[in-house]
Amino acid sequence: MIKLKxxxxxxxxxxxxxxxxxxxxxxxxxxxLKNYVRKYVWPNVSLKVQAIVxxxxxxxxxxxxxxxxxxxFIPETQTNFxxxxxxNLEFLTGARGIYNKQTYRKSFxxxxxxxxxxxxxxxxxxxxxxxxxxxxxxxxxxxxFGVPSNLxxxxxxxxxxxxxxLFVSFVNKKENxxxxxxxxxxxxxxxxxxxxxxxxTECMNTIIQGGRLQPYSLLNQPGILLTVGDSSTPDNLGGxxxxxxxxxxxxxxxxxxxxxxxxxxxxxxxxxxxxxxxxNLILSTEHGPRGGDEINKIEFQKNYGWPIASYGNSYFDxxxxxxxxxxxNNFKEPIFSFIPSIGISELIKIENNFDKAWxxxxxxxxxxxxxxxxxxFSDDYSKIIFSEKIFIGERIRDLKYDNESKCxxxxxxxxGNISFLCKKDI
Numbered sequence: 001m002i003k004l005k006x007x008x009x010x011x012x013x014x015x016x017x018x019x020x021x022x023x024x025x026x027x028x029x030x031x032x033l034k035n036y037v038r039k040y041v042w043p044n045v046s047l048k049v050q051a052i053v054x055x056x057x058x059x060x061x062x063x064x065x066x067x068x069x070x071x072x073f074i075p076e077t078q079t080n081f082x083x084x085x086x087x088n089l090e091f092l093t094g095a096r097g098i099y100n101k102q103t104y105r106k107s108f109x110x111x112x113x114x115x116x117x118x119x120x121x122x123x124x125x126x127x128x129x130x131x132x133x134x135x136x137x138x139x140x141x142x143x144x145f146g147v148p149s150n151l152x153x154x155x156x157x158x159x160x161x162x163x164x165x166l167f168v169s170f171v172n173k174k175e176n177x178x179x180x181x182x183x184x185x186x187x188x189x190x191x192x193x194x195x196x197x198x199x200x201t202e203c204m205n206t207i208i209q210g211g212r213l214q215p216y217s218l219l220n221q222p223g224i225l226l227t228v229g230d231s232s233t234p235d236n237l238g239g240x241x242x243x244x245x246x247x248x249x250x251x252x253x254x255x256x257x258x259x260x261x262x263x264x265x266x267x268x269x270x271x272x273x274x275x276x277x278x279x280n281l282i283l284s285t286e287h288g289p290r291g292g293d294e295i296n297k298i299e300f301q302k303n304y305g306w307p308i309a310s311y312g313n314s315y316f317d318x319x320x321x322x323x324x325x326x327x328x329n330n331f332k333e334p335i336f337s338f339i340p341s342i343g344i345s346e347l348i349k350i351e352n353n354f355d356k357a358w359x360x361x362x363x364x365x366x367x368x369x370x371x372x373x374x375x376x377f378s379d380d381y382s383k384i385i386f387s388e389k390i391f392i393g394e395r396i397r398d399l400k401y402d403n404e405s406k407c408x409x410x411x412x413x414x415x416g417n418i419s420f421l422c423k424k425d426i
Contacts, residue, residue, distance in 0.1 A: 106416030157211020
């Protein structure tokens with residue numbers, strides 16, 4: 001009993017000292033305190049506690065749940081009803097969040113292959129899943145199996161199938177040095193033997209982001225476009241995106257022809273997370289800083305402004321001010337910029353067999369916003385005609401459209417769910 005009283009007394013005294021210290025900081029260095037909490041304390045607080053603190057501290061946070069009077073929630077959308085089916089992939093290996101170490105996410109990537117779905121998790125484990133049982137919400141050990149490989153990545157960034165070959169972009173790490181790679185293998189159900197395609201020689205001492213892959217032909221040379229983020233983190237302004245000697249903050253092209261050096265296709269990117277290619281049309285989604293997530297129409301050898309121009313703001317340093325107008329500073333303007341940010345990720349085009357009201361529509365996914373956005377572009381892709389938010393409720397890392405089932409396939413990394421979003425007949 002005495003020991004318990006001592007513990008309680010110690011906790012009370014410690015709390016009083018801590019509160020007094022916070023009061024001192026609040027009175028004399030309020031801005032420094034806020035930055036310290038945002039950078040070092042808040043990321044280590046569990047998400048449930050964060051939500052409780054937000055509700056107590058800021059009543060607007062609670063009121064947002066009663067303010068969506070004109071937002072549709074699944075199964076209802078503006079034009080039709082949708083059915084969302086989820087299957088939990090318990091076998092996936094996850095990883096701690098990049099900025100919030102309290103989060104544990106099961107990130108993975110999707111490839112549709114014949115009647116199967118090829119799943120690659122963030123640690124480079126490969127699984128074949130029978131597609132039809134998944135659509136019917138039936139996942140069991142009978143309809144999926146793992147495949148051995150010789151790939152040992154630190155972190156997978158994306159996958160792509162071209163002509164029976166599987167390409168994987170990934171990061172490997174040696175001490176504090178991160179390096180970007182692309183390897184490929186012939187698709188095989190018994191095992192995957194990866195070979196080298198591209199590797200960076202630039203050492204990045206922070207995380208590497210981006211890594212989206214799409215096939216493309218440049219000057220009649222077939223190859224791959226690869227998005228590469230710069231070295232920006234919330235409290236560190238990257239300096240690579242405008243440097244022509246660096247691959248970071250770029251979209252690069254690598255020909256299939258051996259010994260061909262990569263080409264910088266475009267530059268001035270912060271963290272391009274999504275990539276769509278159709279003939280000569282290239283669209284990319286890109287994380288801004290605090291606000292300013294972008295959808296860009298990518299053109300060869302154009303500059304998209306980062307870290308000089310952005311419609312977002314710095315996370316912690318108010319002395320950093322970005323130029324808002326890209327055009328006035330000789331940069332390419334985004335087609336659209338999300339303010340506030342949605343944590344933008346992948347974008348795909350929906351086939352016209354999905355629904356008549358969705359003809360020539362695109363889907364953009366988000367991480368922090370846990371939603372899809374149905375988007376219609378103008379004919380010249382210079383602006384967005386409309387955007388409809390469809391709330392899903394989990395972070396969406398990857399997207400594919402399955403022509404056979406006429407469903408959108410989602411990689412939900414919050415809990416490691418693969419999901420099928422299908423039109424619902426009423």
